[in-house]
Amino acid sequence: MVFLHIMLATWGLHMSFYVKKLSSPxxxxxxxxxxxREIPKxxxxxxxxxxxxxxxxxxxxxxxxTGNKISEYLTEKQAEVGECGYTYCFKYGDAYYGAHMGTP
Known part of the structure; x- marks a missing residue:
């Protein structure tokens, strides 16, 4: 797995973080x-x-x-609360969001 990450990073690939504002998931x-503080981005x-x-x-x-770091971090947090209709479901302030991470 480390080899794959190194290869993808070397090729200059990026990740896309898709986010949608939701009602309460x-x-x-x-x-x-x-x-x-953990992930300033x-x-x-x-x-x-x-x-x-x-x-x-x-x-x-x-x-x-950065995408991989965010993905791993959010995956860990989502695992603590269970699955939702998106890869990640979170609340920030008074709003709820659903998100997916992907590569082009």
Whole structure:
């Protein structure tokens, strides 16, 4: 697996983080300032997410290393609360979001 990550990073591939503003999902976790300290790129994304209207979605292009770090971090947090209709379901402030991570 490490070899694959090195190869993908070497080829300059990126990851896409797709996020949609939702009504309250069944299983979600909360994003906090502590999460931003763990992964500073999340703060930049979440400041932008606050502009979304309900049902609106946005995609963020991330370098492979950052995307992988965010994916692993959010996967761990989602595992603590159970599955939802998206790969990740979370609350930030007063809003709920569903998200997927993918490669082009």
């Amino acid at each position: 069944q299983n979600y976790f909360e994003i906090t300032e502590e999460d931003f 999340l703060k930049e994304i979440f400041v932008d997410l606050q502009k979304l209207a309900p049902g609106e979605e946005r995609s963020y292009e991330l370098d492979f290393s």
